[in-house]
Amino acid sequence: MSLPTFPGASAPRASCLDLWRERNDRLVRRAREVMAQECGLRRQQLIQDILEGFRGVLYSLQGLPAAVPLLPLELTVTCNFIILRVSLTQGFNEDQAQCVQQALKRVLETQEQLGPRLDQGLRELWYSVLHVSSLLPDLLPALHLLAGLQAAHWLSTDHLGDTAWLLQTLNGTQSRASEDLLLFLKTWSPPALESDASLILQDAQGLRNVLLTASALRQGLQELITGRLPKALSSLQEAASSLCSRPVLVQVYTALGNCLRRMGNPQRALLYLIAALKEGSACGLPLLEASRLYRQVGDTTAELESLELLAEALSVTYNSEAPQILIEVELLLPRPDPASPLHCGTQSQVKHLLASRCLQTGRAEAAAEHYLDLLALLLDGSGSRFSPPSCPPGPCMPEVFLEAALALIEAGRAQDALTVCEELLSRTSFLLPKMPRMREDVRKGTKELSHCPLWVSAAHLLQGQAWVQLRVQKKAISEFTSCLELLFRTMPEDKDQGAASNCEQGCRSGATLQHLRAAALISRGLEWLANGQDTKALQDFLLSVQMCPGHRDASFHLLQTLKKLNRRDEASAIWWRLKAQIQLPQEEATWSLPLYLETYLSWIHPPDCETLLEEFQTSITEPC
Amino acid sequence: MAGTEPRVHYLAGFSCPLGGLAAGKPRVLCHEQEVFLSTGSEFVYVYDQEGGLLTAVYRFPDQVWHLQLLALRRALYVLCARKGIYCLSLESPTRRSSSQTDEDKDSEVSSPVITVDPEACVLPDTTLCAFTVHDDVLVALVQGPAQWKMQLFERPCPGEDRWPGGLVGEVELSTSTPPAGAPGKLTSPCFLPVLCCVSPPGSRVPRGHPQGCGGFMLEEALFGLLFGADATLLESPVILCGLPDGQLCCVVLKALVTSRSAPGDPKALVKILHHLEEPVVFIGALKTEPQAEEAVESVLPCEDVYSDCLVALGHHGRTLAIKASWDKSGNLVPELREYCLPGPVLCAACGGGSRMYHSTPSDLCVVDLALGGVPLNSEQPQSDGAPGCLPPLLCPASLSICSVLTLSVLSRTPAGGTELLALSTKGCLMTCRVDLNSEMPGPTRMTTENAGQKIKELLSGIGDVSERVSFLKKAVDQRNKALTSLNEAMNVSCALLSSREGPPPISCTTTTAWSRLQLQDVLMATCLLENNSDFSLDQGWTLCIQVLTSSSALDLDSAGSAVTYTIPVDRLSPGSQREVTLPLGPSESGVLDLPVTMSYTLFYSLKEVVGGALAPSDPLEDPFLEEQPLDLLPEQEGICLPLSRHTVDMLQCLRFPSLAPPRASVPCPLGPAADLVDTFLETCRAPGSELAGPAALRAKYLPPSTASIRVSAELLRAALEDSHSGVPLCSATLQWLLAENAAVEIVRAQTLSSVQGVAPDGTDIHLIINEVAVTDLCLAGPIQAVEIQVESSSLADMCRVHHAIIGRMQTMVMEQAARGSNPPDLRVQYLRQIHANHEALLREVQSLRDRLCTEDEAGSCATAQRLLQVYKQLRSPSLVLL
Numbered sequence A: 001m002s003l004p005t006f007p008g009a010s011a012p013r014a015s016c017l018d019l020w021r022e023r024n025d026r027l028v029r030r031a032r033e034v035m036a037q038e039c040g041l042r043r044q045q046l047i048q049d050i051l052e053g054f055r056g057v058l059y060s061l062q063g064l065p066a067a068v069p070l071l072p073l074e075l076t077v078t079c080n081f082i083i084l085r086v087s088l089t090q091g092f093n094e095d096q097a098q099c100v101q102q103a104l105k106r107v108l109e110t111q112e113q114l115g116p117r118l119d120q121g122l123r124e125l126w127y128s129v130l131h132v133s134s135l136l137p138d139l140l141p142a143l144h145l146l147a148g149l150q151a152a153h154w155l156s157t158d159h160l161g162d163t164a165w166l167l168q169t170l171n172g173t174q175s176r177a178s179e180d181l182l183l184f185l186k187t188w189s190p191p192a193l194e195s196d197a198s199l200i201l202q203d204a205q206g207l208r209n210v211l212l213t214a215s216a217l218r219q220g221l222q223e224l225i226t227g228r229l230p231k232a233l234s235s236l237q238e239a240a241s242s243l244c245s246r247p248v249l250v251q252v253y254t255a256l257g258n259c260l261r262r263m264g265n266p267q268r269a270l271l272y273l274i275a276a277l278k279e280g281s282a283c284g285l286p287l288l289e290a291s292r293l294y295r296q297v298g299d300t301t302a303e304l305e306s307l308e309l310l311a312e313a314l315s316v317t318y319n320s321e322a323p324q325i326l327i328e329v330e331l332l333l334p335r336p337d338p339a340s341p342l343h344c345g346t347q348s349q350v351k352h353l354l355a356s357r358c359l360q361t362g363r364a365e366a367a368a369e370h371y372l373d374l375l376a377l378l379l380d381g382s383g384s385r386f387s388p389p390s391c392p393p394g395p396c397m398p399e400v401f402l403e404a405a406l407a408l409i410e411a412g413r414a415q416d417a418l419t420v421c422e423e424l425l426s427r428t429s430f431l432l433p434k435m436p437r438m439r440e441d442v443r444k445g446t447k448e449l450s451h452c453p454l455w456v457s458a459a460h461l462l463q464g465q466a467w468v469q470l471r472v473q474k475k476a477i478s479e480f481t482s483c484l485e486l487l488f489r490t491m492p493e494d495k496d497q498g499a500a501s502n503c504e505q506g507c508r509s510g511a512t513l514q515h516l517r518a519a520a521l522i523s524r525g526l527e528w529l530a531n532g533q534d535t536k537a538l539q540d541f542l543l544s545v546q547m548c549p550g551h552r553d554a555s556f557h558l559l560q561t562l563k564k565l566n567r568r569d570e571a572s573a574i575w576w577r578l579k580a581q582i583q584l585p586q587e588e589a590t591w592s593l594p595l596y597l598e599t600y601l602s603w604i605h606p607p608d609c610e611t612l613l614e615e616f617q618t619s620i621t622e623p624c
Numbered sequence B: 001m002a003g004t005e006p007r008v009h010y011l012a013g014f015s016c017p018l019g020g021l022a023a024g025k026p027r028v029l030c031h032e033q034e035v036f037l038s039t040g041s042e043f044v045y046v047y048d049q050e051g052g053l054l055t056a057v058y059r060f061p062d063q064v065w066h067l068q069l070l071a072l073r074r075a076l077y078v079l080c081a082r083k084g085i086y087c088l089s090l091e092s093p094t095r096r097s098s099s100q101t102d103e104d105k106d107s108e109v110s111s112p113v114i115t116v117d118p119e120a121c122v123l124p125d126t127t128l129c130a131f132t133v134h135d136d137v138l139v140a141l142v143q144g145p146a147q148w149k150m151q152l153f154e155r156p157c158p159g160e161d162r163w164p165g166g167l168v169g170e171v172e173l174s175t176s177t178p179p180a181g182a183p184g185k186l187t188s189p190c191f192l193p194v195l196c197c198v199s200p201p202g203s204r205v206p207r208g209h210p211q212g213c214g215g216f217m218l219e220e221a222l223f224g225l226l227f228g229a230d231a232t233l234l235e236s237p238v239i240l241c242g243l244p245d246g247q248l249c250c251v252v253l254k255a256l257v258t259s260r261s262a263p264g265d266p267k268a269l270v271k272i273l274h275h276l277e278e279p280v281v282f283i284g285a286l287k288t289e290p291q292a293e294e295a296v297e298s299v300l301p302c303e304d305v306y307s308d309c310l311v312a313l314g315h316h317g318r319t320l321a322i323k324a325s326w327d328k329s330g331n332l333v334p335e336l337r338e339y340c341l342p343g344p345v346l347c348a349a350c351g352g353g354s355r356m357y358h359s360t361p362s363d364l365c366v367v368d369l370a371l372g373g374v375p376l377n378s379e380q381p382q383s384d385g386a387p388g389c390l391p392p393l394l395c396p397a398s399l400s401i402c403s404v405l406t407l408s409v410l411s412r413t414p415a416g417g418t419e420l421l422a423l424s425t426k427g428c429l430m431t432c433r434v435d436l437n438s439e440m441p442g443p444t445r446m447t448t449e450n451a452g453q454k455i456k457e458l459l460s461g462i463g464d465v466s467e468r469v470s471f472l473k474k475a476v477d478q479r480n481k482a483l484t485s486l487n488e489a490m491n492v493s494c495a496l497l498s499s500r501e502g503p504p505p506i507s508c509t510t511t512t513a514w515s516r517l518q519l520q521d522v523l524m525a526t527c528l529l530e531n532n533s534d535f536s537l538d539q540g541w542t543l544c545i546q547v548l549t550s551s552s553a554l555d556l557d558s559a560g561s562a563v564t565y566t567i568p569v570d571r572l573s574p575g576s577q578r579e580v581t582l583p584l585g586p587s588e589s590g591v592l593d594l595p596v597t598m599s600y601t602l603f604y605s606l607k608e609v610v611g612g613a614l615a616p617s618d619p620l621e622d623p624f625l626e627e628q629p630l631d632l633l634p635e636q637e638g639i640c641l642p643l644s645r646h647t648v649d650m651l652q653c654l655r656f657p658s659l660a661p662p663r664a665s666v667p668c669p670l671g672p673a674a675d676l677v678d679t680f681l682e683t684c685r686a687p688g689s690e691l692a693g694p695a696a697l698r699a700k701y702l703p704p705s706t707a708s709i710r711v712s713a714e715l716l717r718a719a720l721e722d723s724h725s726g727v728p729l730c731s732a733t734l735q736w737l738l739a740e741n742a743a744v745e746i747v748r749a750q751t752l753s754s755v756q757g758v759a760p761d762g763t764d765i766h767l768i769i770n771e772v773a774v775t776d777l778c779l780a781g782p783i784q785a786v787e788i789q790v791e792s793s794s795l796a797d798m799c800r801v802h803h804a805i806i807g808r809m810q811t812m813v814m815e816q817a818a819r820g821s822n823p824p825d826l827r828v829q830y831l832r833q834i835h836a837n838h839e840a841l842l843r844e845v846q847s848l849r850d851r852l853c854t855e856d857e858a859g860s861c862a863t864a865q866r867l868l869q870v871y872k873q874l875r876s877p878s879l880v881l882l
Helices: A016-037 A040-063 A071-089 A094-109 A112-117 A122-135 A137-156 A160-171 A181-187 A204-226 A229-241 A246-262 A266-279 A284-297 A300-315 A347-360 A364-379 A397-410 A414-431 A444-469 A473-489 A495-505 A509-531 A534-547 A552-564 A568-583 A595-603 A609-621 B220-234 B290-299 B375-379 B448-498 B606-614 B623-632 B676-684 B694-701 B713-724 B729-737 B744-750 B795-819 B828-854 B857-875
Strands: B007-013 B027-031 B034-038 B043-048 B053-059 B064-070 B075-080 B084-089 B113-115 B121-124 B128-134 B137-143 B148-154 B167-173 B194-199 B215-217 B238-242 B247-252 B270-275 B280-286 B309-314 B318-326 B332-340 B347-350 B355-359 B364-368 B404-412 B418-424 B428-434 B506-517 B520-531 B541-549 B562-568 B577-585 B596-605 B638-648 B705-712 B754-758 B764-774 B783-792
Touching: A016 A040, A016 A071, A040 A071, A040 B121, A071 A094, A071 A137, A094 A122, A094 A137, A122 A137, A122 A160, A137 A160, A137 A204, A160 A181, A181 A204, A204 A229, A204 A246, A229 A246, A246 A266, A246 A284, A266 A284, A284 A300, A300 A347, A347 A364, A347 A397, A347 A595, A364 A397, A364 A414, A397 A414, A397 A444, A397 A595, A397 B220, A414 A444, A414 B220, A444 A473, A444 A509, A444 A595, A444 B220, A473 A509, A509 A534, A509 A552, A509 A595, A534 A552, A552 A568, A552 A609, A568 A609, B007 B448, B027 B064, B027 B404, B027 B418, B034 B064, B043 B064, B064 B128, B075 B128, B084 B128, B128 B194, B137 B194, B148 B238, B167 B247, B194 B280, B215 B280, B220 B238, B220 B247, B220 B270, B220 B309, B220 B318, B220 B332, B238 B280, B247 B280, B270 B318, B280 B347, B280 B355, B347 B404, B355 B404, B355 B418, B448 B506, B448 B596, B448 B606, B448 B638, B506 B596, B506 B638, B520 B541, B520 B596, B541 B577, B562 B577, B596 B606, B606 B638, B705 B713, B705 B795, B713 B729, B713 B783, B713 B795, B729 B744, B729 B764, B729 B783, B729 B795, B764 B795, B783 B795, B828 B857
Parallel strands: B053 B113, B194 B215
Antiparallel strands: B007 B428, B027 B034, B034 B043, B043 B053, B064 B075, B075 B084, B084 B121, B128 B137, B137 B148, B148 B167, B194 B238, B238 B247, B247 B270, B280 B309, B309 B318, B318 B332, B347 B355, B355 B364, B404 B418, B418 B428, B506 B520, B520 B577, B541 B562, B541 B596, B596 B638, B705 B783, B754 B764, B764 B783
């Protein structure tokens, strides 16, 4: 029995599908609006709300049994949800993988014959879905977008093989001949959306471009690190020629500059770096690369200038751009580790690099200023935005203090150097062992503390040197003495263990200890000499030669003093030994010594070794 | 220890859910006279200790997980679950209140509830689990899908929009096991991570309230030993973090500056100090050097004491203490010691000295890490000058206060005691004075006045324990009661479901009557629930009455409305009965759609009876239990037992004003929803005027609709003989038909055989019953039959009466057929003829109805006319019910 129809029923009543589609479109429009207009906290909150909206629609859709007419909308909403979520959290994670998996299972649920195989991995799921999807042409645009997101996820987690496989399957090419991800990306042409389709936040074509740039850049960086420079160059040029945003372009140009510099083309490298700087946004990276380039070509002034600019650039807080709402190339790049050419470091690291370069290149005044700047920044309570340069490649804080004191002495500011050393001593002396002993403790907490005696004695050494500069000999000698006391109390222990674990610090604590002892003895000896107490000086020089037989400076000083005291026999013995040593290649170069010690040793280097040797030779040979 | 002298003073009570508050999330802070308190719900209370009253109540959008107070800046930072961090300025709470909720308008004087403005959210993040504020920075711990992430922000101030520009650095904490909860699903974790900020000695940081900030200062040797030379040289604060998986790690705050091009390397930034292998619930610091403590105390206020021992507590009582000491060769080494304290630990606090308080469900204990509680300690030779060793054993001393959920050390009293602020499971805020004197007051030295004091304190201790006893007792009682109730319910269900024949043990009968309510006559149904079983219906039982009106014939679309009334059956003992009266209609629109079906069901709510008993009686015992009661409850919420079904039809609703005894002089029943205007017009009309309403006109000009039913007299007589013997058959039939009507008495008294009644909507209904003889049906001769005629000016009402009569006839015929009475011989040929006629008519009805759906208005009018005629033919059959 049929019932009479109502007039109202003939009017088009919106179906649930239309309602949901309408909600999706509204959310997409709202998201675009928010992207364009809002910023900061409010934007974040609004995007969070929109995300919840998408989640709601998705839950409604997934509450129903999977059905072919609903699937395109469901996949679209899933894609929108993932895109917004990724841009909000600035990265892919397992949640998104689960979203994709859920969506694929829903597609398969509509295909009954595939029901029992639902517990397979992502790759198998994609395989099944892509083979089914030929049956469902309406599904293709959304499915391609989802595949693009999957590729982005795999790319960002370094699953390059999976990414290449997925794209190959999407393209429908079965040849296993080439594994070139870039080629697959280029040949992938996602089907265009119909005009009446529900709205999406980022279309597959745009995603493809992002993927192309990101994978080219990734490959280029990878090859830069492994040192295959020609391959890196071609990949990076590929990245540079694709569409990308300004910050990404800066990164690409910098990487190109790095590559060309290492290939021995500084001129071309410079061109790229200038181009990168012209792009404007974050100019830290190209400036750092430029400093490396100038250092390589030996233009110290330009190198220091670019480092200064870099430090300034980093001190300006980014007027932080609002996080990109869409999936961007930057999201797919690996986090730069210190080995990467795109690792810029923090402001303090750059400041320290600048200061130490000044010190190394003999610009003591500038070095002193930069070190003082650095210490002020680090120690001020307000410097919460400023971290110490103590990442593994850099020196630790006590060494920064020592370098600063050294620079100050070199710049003739002995009083300031004393203050810096005093500060270091007051903050570390309570960590000194009662019976100092170089010991590598297995426990992590005490490992670096074993270096404490070294730092403290070095501080005393520098204080002594500062007093020397101030011509207060008594104090200088007492500082050298207390330095030596500490150094001789410190015993290198567990040599076999020490060698292995010390490499991290970049210096051998054993070698450092030896050289420190020699340096302190020589310094005290020199001071005795200046005081006219030649025998005491001779004692110290002798001791230093015994302590550090490989240390030639000690022998020179000994030779000189012996000559001065007219003890020819002993002098000639030393001379023969020295001559033999010079014949040998310099064993164990000072590579492993920390900067402060290296510089200090250069101070006590006798000024005219060659002439002394020749003079002595003639004086020896003459009587014979 | 015999020297414990707790003195408990109750300050205020706060609402707590059934089964008490849960551990882990409540917080209590104290600043000067103000106490800031959250109980784990969405409220933050501000209590004035001096005045002894609540000064403000803040309401947040979700549970509050953590509080931190920056006393110097008068700002309260609040972590709201799944929302983020809010910052409240405490300067002028009343002015800042953005919107007052209406619920507490009248009690505004005592505690206005201030709904916190969403604008006050300074750091929105749905995954935030812990935070700490230090000086100008805020450190937050975010729960990622596989690891924890520590983020450093510039400290946001209320009303400033600096995020996300304020993000200074972040680093991932390595963790072997992913945090609890499925990815993508935001569940409320059982244990929150613990964050606290450790400052080096002599740092130039302005000191806030130590408890409020959750931070402390460590002496330089321990600080340098634990956190390295860099942190010491930089004088950088260090964030200590205790994770629910037991990991205790630290991050040097000044090193935690990262950027996109220089991301934080966990290996360089995060140092794992220890692994407790059970959730970390507390991190604190103690001063264990007694002589130094005294020296410091005499010079400095106790806030400036540098602690020399770091402690961390796990949920099950495993305790870690770290101190700096020298080894044999003179090296500075950390001395680590693990202890086992009674668990599960609900909360803990460190006082200024060497004492740590920790609370379990059964007791509040204090341990002293300087004494260690063991005199044996003094026998151990200590190398001179070296920091003292940690005690080999800890002896917790009971304070006889149970189930304290959160603690805050208020101050040290001049007498050397400590005052604690505590919140108990039942929501009681109290202060406890703890006097732990080194010399133990023995019984011999007890004077009269301190005996009184002692008795008082013992009494308060007893009171505290008895609170717990009563709590447990209540839980047991509740469960016993639930079991008894379940047993009864089981018996009732069995009795109801197994009784197939005989009167049901629990029955429900219905009578209807008209009564006047507010100028309108309403048909009232009176339901009588009778309990004839041996069991009583107790708490948890509900009588559900579903009133289902039939769809109106005029409105084909509406499927009839159903209203369900639920009436709690509050203790119906065996043999007793309960009456419920329900209005059946007419509804607002004046329509009473008859027949109305009423179905009765008994519902037993499992949730009501069992839910309370299964709720965690003591959630402190183990927070993991929290989730179980929900799983224990069965899927469905209760049991449904259908009782009976009753139909109210037209015959029950007819009224007979003509039969009413004259002395009652009831005015003619007004139509339902008598329109005042109609009444007015009615009265205005000149008497005798022919101008009448449409009903009158119809009555005058349209012939009344009629229907008739013939029943063989023999059949009727057989059916009615036991109840109506000695009454003329026509009258007996009428009485039978109107048996459930109030007018049956008058009909019986006057032995009427025809009656003039009024339908609920006011139209006349005429029931005429007379005896006829049907000649041409039976071979043996004419059959004596009774003809029931229904006449009414309203077709609809006539149909309803007809339907009701047919219904009764059906029941009667079925009963008689069961008795096996023999019908007389019939002329089959004639019957067949009639049957064929009827079939033809039915077919025509079918086709006419189909046409009605498709035709236009003019055509459908004619069709409807024809349809009515056919129906009329159908209604007056020549058949007799035999």
